[in-house]
Amino acid sequence: MITRRNLLMTAAAAGAMSMTGRIAFAAGDTIKVGVLHSLSGTMAISETTLKDTVLMLIEAQNKKGGVLGKQLEAVVVDPASDWPLFAEKARELLTVDKVDVMFGCWTSVSRKSVLPVIEELNGLLFYPVQYEGEESSKNVFYTGAAPNQQAIPATDYFLKELGVQKFALLGTDYVYPRTTNNILEAYLKSKGIPAEDIFVNYTPFGQSDWSKIVADVKALGADGKKVGVISTINGDANIGFYKELAASGITADDIPVVAFSVGEEELSGLGAGDLKNLVGQLAAWNYFESADTPENKAFIEAWHSFIGNDKRTTNDPMEATYIGFNMWVNAVTAAGTTEVDKVAEAMIGQKFPNLTGSMAEMLPNHHLTKPVLIGEIKEDGQFDIISQTDPVPGDAWTDFLPESAVLTSDWKDLKCGMYNTETKTCVQLKSNY
Amino acid sequence: MRSLLLAFATSLALALPAAAQDAAPPVPVATVQTGLAAVIAQNAGAIAKPSRQTIAPVIAALGQAGAGAPDFLQAWADKKLGARKSDGAIFRVTKSADGYALADPATGADLGTAAKAEIAEIKPNAGVRGLIASALIQFQLSDPDPKTRLAALTALARDGAAEHLAPLAASIETEADPAIKAQKERLLGLLTIRFGATPEARVAAIEGFGADLGLDFRAALNPILATSRKVFNEAPSGNVALTLTPGKPGFSEAEAYDLLVTEGLAPKRLSSADLRAALESHIENNAVGGVPVTELADPGKREAAYAALEAAGKVPAGATDAEVSAAVAQTRFADIYAEPDPTVTDAAKAALDAVSLKVSAMQGADLTLDALSLASIYFLAAIGLAITFGVMRVINMAHGEFITMGAYTGYVVQQFISDYTISILVALPLAFAVTFAAGVAMERLVIRHLARRPLETLLATFGISIALQQLFKNIFGTQARPLTAPEWLDGAWVLNDIVSISYIRIAIFALALTFLGLFLVVMKRTRLGLEVRAVTQNPSMAASMGINPDRINMLTFGLGSGIAGIAGVAIGLFAKVTSELGADYIVQSFMTVVVGGVGNIWGTLAGASLVGGLQKGIEALNPSNTLAAQTYMILFIIIFIQFRPRGIIALKGRAAGD
Amino acid sequence: MTHGFLTKNPSVLIFLGLLALFTLTVTLLSNAYGVEVISTSMVKTLGKTLCLCLIALAMDLVWGYMGILSLGHFAFFGLGGYMIGMWLMVARTREIVLASATGLPMTPQELNDAIATQIFGVVGTSQMPAIWAFAGSLPAQLALVVLVPGLLALGFGWLAFRSRVTGVYLSILTQAMTLALALYLYQNDSGLRGNNGLSGLQNIPGLDWAGQDRLSVWFLWASALALGLGYLACAFTVSGKFGSVMRAIRDDEARVRFLGYPVEGYKLFVFTLTALIAAIAGALYYPQAGIINPAEIAPIASIYLAVWVAIGGRGRLWGAVIGAAFVSMVSTWFTGGRAPDLNLAIYTVKWVDWWQVLLGLSFVSVTLFAPKGLSGLVDLLAGLRPPQRRGAPLGPDDGALMEQEARQ
Secondary structure, rough: HHHHHHHHHHHHHHHHHHHHHHHHHOOEEEEEEEEEEEOOOOOHHHHHHHHHHHHHHHHHHOOOOOOOOOOEEEEEEOOOOHHHHHHHHHHHHHEEEEEOOEEOOOOOHHHHHHHHHHHHHHOEEOOOOOOOOOOOOEEEEEEEOOOOOOOOHHHHHHHHHOOOEEEEEEEEHHHHHHHHHHHHHHHHOOOOOOHHHHHEEEEEEOOOHHHHHHHHHHHHHHOOOOOEEEEEEOOHHHHHHHHHHHHHOOOOOOEEEEEEEOOHHHOOOHHHHHHOOOOOOOOEEEOOOOOOOOHHHHHHHHHHHHHOOOOOOOOHHHHHHHHHHHHHHHHHHHHHOOOHHHHHHHHHHOOEOOOOOOOOOOOOOOEEOOOOOOEOOOOOOOOOEEEEEOOOEEOHHHHHHHHHHOEEEEEEOOOEEEEEEEOOOOOOOOOOO | HHHHHHHHHHHHHHHHHHHHHHOOOOOOOOOOOOOHHHHHHHOOHHHHOHHHHHHHHHHHHOOOOOHHHHHHHHHHHHHOEEEEEEOEEEEEEEEEEEOHHHHHHOOOOOOEEEEEEHHHEEOOOHHHHHHHHHHHHHHHHOOOOOHHHHHHHHHHHHHHOOOHHHHHHHHHHHHHHHHHHHHHHHHHHHHHHHHHOOHHHHHHHHHHHHOOOHHHHHHHHHHHHHOOOEOOOOOOOOOOEEEEOOOOOOOOOHHHHHHHOOOOOOOOOOOOOHHHHHOOOOOOEEOOOEEEHHOOHHHHHHHHHHHHHHOOOOOOOOOOHHHHHHHHHHEEEEEEEEOOOHHHHHHHHHHHHHHHHHHHHHHHHHHHHHHHHHHHHHHHHHHHHHHHHHOOOOOOOOOOOOOOOHHHHHHHHHHHHOOOOHHHHHHHHHHHHHHHHHHHHHHHHHHHHOOHHHHHHHHHHEEEEEEEEHHHHHHHHOOOOOOOHHHHHOEEEOOOOOEEEHHHHHHHHHOOOOOOOOHHHHHHHHHEEEEEEEHHHOOOHHOOOOOOOHHHHHHHHHHHHHHHHHHHHHHHHHHOOOOHHHHHHHHHHHHHHHOOOOOHHHHHHHHHHHHHHHHHHHHHOOOOEHHHHHHHHHHHHHHHHHHHHOOOOOOOHHHHHH | HHHHHHHHOHHHHHHHHHHHHHHHHHHHHHOOOOOOOOOHHHHHHHHHHHHHHHHHHHHHHHHHHHOOOOOHHHHHHHHHHHHHHHHHHHHHHHHHHHHHHHOOOOOHHHHHHHHHHHHHHHHHHOOOOOOOOOOHHHHHHHHHHHHHHHHHHHHHHHHHHOOOOOHHHHHHHHHHHHHHHHHHHHOHHHHOOHOEEEEEOOOOOOHHHHHHHHHHHHHHHHHHHHHHHHHHHHHHHOOHHHHHHHHHHHHHHHHHHHOOOOHHHHHHHHHHHHHHHHHHHHHHHHHHEEOOOOHOOOOOHHHHHHHHHHHHOOOOOHHHHHHHHHHHHHHHHHHHHOOEEOOOOOOEEOHHHHHHHHEEEEHHHHHHHOOOOHHHHHHHHOOOOOOOOOOEEEEOOOOEEEEEHOOO
């Protein structure tokens, strides 16, 4: 039974692939859209979904008559979760296939790998995943959340709504948790939480033995302060963590856990027996599948019919791709050309309704305004949205680290992604990578 | 004394709404209508969108609103309320097929139905639910249902406050259930430590606990001992915990001066950034204070330029080292307890000191349990590898994939058998059978043809490993799959608040012991074991004695693989089931075998204990970085091999071969 | 002597000739110096492949000729890359910092801090770790390219060979070494930017004017030169008496020891030499790849190295080169998403999903049926056939006559 379902899924995906192939061979003038998501390797599970999302959006746009009277043509490549390969494939897309825009990357490393190439060749990339900030490239539009659109509001929720006084910052050892935890540490200190009340731990990718760490977290309660866990644990390592948490009898009321990388997909790795012990634990995103709006309903329906499977979940990066793609279409239409500089100029100030009932706006720092949603895990693996803010403008450079606080990004007036507001100079035009 | 307490509690409760009136937007107005319905109606907006910071007065008002209030609060906390979108009226709602069944919020009377679109469900967050639970405590402490009483006690343990002291004390006498009574008495003690009216009562309460290991006891003591670092011009006043001398270890002069700066008692020292900024703002004719700008890359020249500016009075003077020392010497520093009464802090300190040794011992015990558990997992994962390596001198790189295969077998079984207990009982032998078959197939098709070429076998099995891993991905996807333990394995065995271990881990430990026993019986008591031992020691001689080494090799390989499959089910139960599950354990399994020494089950056991214990030990030394623990463990093993190249328990004599 | 060496080993000349021809062809077809048939990204791929061929040579030397199955040579490759990467990052960042400097000229300390903030800002610190002390100087860092991996190989080899760890044990131990190094580098605290690694390495400081089109060809030349020299060095090592001893150690270590040769010394020398070759290959590879991170030296990479050499045919230098070039190029093609799907009646085989399975199985069949790998094909064409040793062994030891062999 399992095999058959998988076969069906594979067949559906294969259908999508061959369709792309057909479009690719269609003669005539088209606008080429590069899709730079891993289709194999460790990141394939997350990124394949985004590749399908882009293909779905392109198909829908072509049905509406394309852009500027031309059909869109997807060029799909597979960087295979191999970071150097991302740079190579990006170069190939820009120089060999001569794409007008790229949608792609998931991990920060892959983005940092691609950055020098697209800045050198003046490409255009839409990056749809929540990330650690501290970057604003002329050639990249960040449609995922910056730390102040996910991490900081979630921490505020802990401080204000749950009254947490002692924090355990648990993360997988890579750049997103490292930077996010640095920002959060600085933020918590600015809110009067002393350094000894912040416990930080990093674990390797795919960590499975959590007994010691869960015991450590539990022992934090000896101070008589309310303990909360902020988790930037990545991917399937969460499953072992949540199982250990449940086994040790810790409920959301004792020690709340808010996760930034756990969505509907990750929870599907837990059975019903484990989920019931996690009810009430939190996740912070800018989108949940359970959002009750007509746009979201239409999006989910379109997704299910495109992928041919009613059980596939939608998630936050998919929404980010959706907003980014539609803004790009509008910007190209407004600019009347696909030339990168003109499109980038037209992108700033673009508005497009997001899937949770408010309006997303592209800011001069190439980040979006996004509402922050906090959800409690339900027994069915979905999230109960218990808090939703008004759209928050994304901040490329955090205000809570001294080196970054003086920096700002403005591609509209200042024409600089790393502008020092104290010395009033542009630190550099290209990005750090 | 009790009446005094009561009076205090009541006055506090009365003061709460009044105090909040000027702070909170939703203002509970004291009106002549005192009914619950009126209070709900007045605060409908706040009830529909509650925030922990502002909702307290509303909850207090509701709590005092009389009959029906506890039920209403409970419904609110259980997310069973809804607000009508048109006018914001609050109802109790029950979801039905096409909409909601409505009921009066105060009385619970039926009020008909409403369409789905008309009602917005009210979802108070966990913080608000905590406040509601706290408000409900007073109603629930003497509730006839023991479950409700227990719920109240849980809420009390989480958010106990001074006003709960009196009702709790009052409810103890009438409590019939001895377990609940004991819990109530414990909570009363804890509350008294924190909020007791007199120091004597609090000290008595602290002493009543003795050297209790409970986390809650320490949680009550530690806040009493919280200190803050203060600056004094004369002798320190207040409840002094420690007088500090600048310059002594633990309190440097720089720290002391920084404290003075933050208190606003001394000017800041000049940082290099300030220096630079000051110089930059005084550039005249490409020079600062007479020093040309181009020379200012030299820190010494910068100091000189600043001194020149200082002399000219253009910049403020920075604090010099001598001034810093003088300022620090003039001042007294001390850590002061927030708690004013010294008898209480002394008692708390004594109690904590008495507990702390016990706590450390218990932490050691917990760590040992963790290490044992990890060792048993490594043992299970490595035992199959050890068997094949010991008997055939073959390293099976696909061993990890056999572990994964076992875990996926468990997952597939759970898709067909929904009862978790039965499914695990089916999955274990099935996983053994599946991986046994896979192992036998691999031995016959590949390994047999590479006899006596161990390095090539290693590579060929690696080829199988990558093929299998990708095959799993193609079949099951890269997303983790659920493998759920039966309910009776939920939870943990808890000795006290420090020492506990989950039942799944205990079960895995038992499984590992079982296999150790099974293995010993097979090897020492059966014909097969005898033949296996013979082949291990000398295949040619065994063959001369009428043993078929090929058959023995095949069976051993199958046996080793089968145990890997069972290990897969066990690991899947407490971690995740992905195609990389086995690969995560394979290196540790190799380490276990190599460290332990081949050809001897006790060696594998010793290897697993060493690897597991070492990993947990290093983790405990460096709790913030689990990755470092793994690195150092591997380094240790590389060095260990230098001293015992054949492992802890090495075969001796001719059997060792070479 | 060299003359004699070359006449005795005609394959060296053939190899060098083919390599030169290849380099010339690619140059003439490139964007920068030719008719723009081969894209810059392809030139980079070819250049990187040459570096992989170089490390495959090293692997062949240590495994094919010496019998040490090292599953850790990518650790040296990666370390070489890290060492050159540190200089590239610091030098590039220094240019950026100096270009944007205003106000007072910077003190050395300020310059250092500014560079550190730029490099380590992404991982949340702004301190220059101590291991970056020499990163500002190209000669020092170039020396470290060979020194660090060389010393690691020397230390590890000395410990391992001295205690007579051999065979499978040694393989596992080398694997443990590379895993430990990868885990260490994954930590942010190690000071090499953790999982993020070093990136933007393709921008060579001071050569911005050249552009990637030309740089890619220059690196191709450099890689080809390194491969040519490496091939010469390896061929020289394996020919003559030294090479005979190496092969003897591979075939029976104990006998060589009893003949009085210092087996451990030989092993240590070859192990360290190959580590140095691997490090140089890495130092050339990563400026072309653009980014290095700890995933590059995970154990799996070194195992793939063994796969390349085995498929190409070990015990022959050109076999290893063919293997590395063939497998890595085919692998790139299959995983690139550009290989056409294979449409079976009931199931469409997407190569992105199935390539690994194919690779694994073909690897098993190569070990089983064609131990000489691809280079066996050349033997077949040349009419060389191994003796048919079939049937049951006549004696108890390895290498005893087989029944059919005896009958012939």
